[in-house]
Amino acid sequence: MQPAPSPGAGSAIRVGDRVREAVAAGRPVLALESTILTHGLPRPRNLAVGLEAEAMVREAGVEPATIGVVAGVPVVGLEPDDIRHLCTAEAVVKASTRDLPLARAQRLDAGTTVAATAWLAHRAGIRVFSTGGLGGVHRGAGETFDESADLPTLAVTPITLVSAGVKSILDIAATLERIETLGIPVVGYRTDRYPGFYVADSGFPVPARVESAGEIAAVTRARDELGLPAAVLVANPIAEAEQLDPAEHDRVLAEALQAADDAGITGHDTTPFLLDYVQRATGGRSLEVNLAVYFGNARLGAEIARELAG
Numbered sequence: 001m002q003p004a005p006s007p008g009a010g011s012a013i014r015v016g017d018r019v020r021e022a023v024a025a026g027r028p029v030l031a032l033e034s035t036i037l038t039h040g041l042p043r044p045r046n047l048a049v050g051l052e053a054e055a056m057v058r059e060a061g062v063e064p065a066t067i068g069v070v071a072g073v074p075v076v077g078l079e080p081d082d083i084r085h086l087c088t089a090e091a092v093v094k095a096s097t098r099d100l101p102l103a104r105a106q107r108l109d110a111g112t113t114v115a116a117t118a119w120l121a122h123r124a125g126i127r128v129f130s131t132g133g134l135g136g137v138h139r140g141a142g143e144t145f146d147e148s149a150d151l152p153t154l155a156v157t158p159i160t161l162v163s164a165g166v167k168s169i170l171d172i173a174a175t176l177e178r179i180e181t182l183g184i185p186v187v188g189y190r191t192d193r194y195p196g197f198y199v200a201d202s203g204f205p206v207p208a209r210v211e212s213a214g215e216i217a218a219v220t221r222a223r224d225e226l227g228l229p230a231a232v233l234v235a236n237p238i239a240e241a242e243q244l245d246p247a248e249h250d251r252v253l254a255e256a257l258q259a260a261d262d263a264g265i266t267g268h269d270t271t272p273f274l275l276d277y278v279q280r281a282t283g284g285r286s287l288e289v290n291l292a293v294y295f296g297n298a299r300l301g302a303e304i305a306r307e308l309a310g
């Protein structure tokens with residue numbers, strides 16, 4: 001299921017010293033993505049969040065590896081200066097796996113999506129990755145075929161990925177069906193319900209429930225022992241007390257989808273457009289939820305990384 005790497009493969013990837021040493025020594029490392037910083041959060045908050053997430057992971061005794069592309073070079077373990085650059089530079093693109101060759105050839109700066117981050121993290125020997133929300137199947141995909149490359153990439157990238165599910169801007173039912181078809185295991189962390197990112201319950205069940213980071217580590221090890229290539233998806237809901245009010249959520253979402261349609265937004269630009277719309281329309285409340293989700297996922301990811309290393 002995993003294609004053989006081609007000769008010289010991977011030589012273009014730079015792994016930071018601290019990350020390389022931690023991986024080699026079997027110490028816990030947690031991968032973090034950068035599209036959330038470059039395209040998911042408003043400036044200047046993005047930079048504060050990027051640095052704070054790293055600090056939080058480090059305090060948990062885990063080496064953070066924020067991943068992104070600087071002047072064409074995919075970096076696993078960005079230095080704070082690199083994070084600052086990606087969070088403030090004028091032209092920063094959004095790179096999924098298919099965009100990495102172009103970014104390299106043209107020496108572009110890029111935030112990496114879940115797909116690109118997972119793939120780079122795995123190549124560097126990292127076993128756990130935390131993000132906010134996953135990409136998935138967009139509404140209307142039956143006509144447009146717009147499904148995030150996150151899903152097929154996670155089908156062939158054996159990492160453990162903590163997210164708060166997918167945002168309701170997507171077609172959640174179709175996304176869960178595709179996740180099943182692609183052979184990707186999903187566990188709910190202390191929940192029976194698949195989370196909807198801004199809300200704790202998307203309206204759909206999770207196939208299995210776990211109660212601890214130790215249990216997640218056991219599923220990860222079992223996947224490795226079986227030689228299965230897919231990521232293990234950990235669905236970690238926001239606490240109900242912190243979620244976006246479900247009625248407000250539904251109203252704003254309907255407006256956002258209409259606005260995207262009216263503006264003719266398609267493809268790559270869809271997710272950032274919708275996220276930005278929801279942020280504005282909720283007066284920044286969705287942003288606070290977004291951050292609570294992200295830090296919660298970083299915390300759980302760090303715990304899983306420690307379990308796997310221990």
Ligand code: PSU
Pocket residue numbers: 033035036039040096112113114115132133134135136147148149150167197267268269271275
């Ligand atoms: N979902 C979010 N916030 C994000 C993204 C998804 O709630 O910032 C980003 C992630 O990096 C994800 C990417 O991998 O968008 C998916 O984009 P696309 O649908 O174009 O593949």
Ligand code: MN
Pocket residue numbers: 146147148149267268
């Ligand atoms: Mn797409």
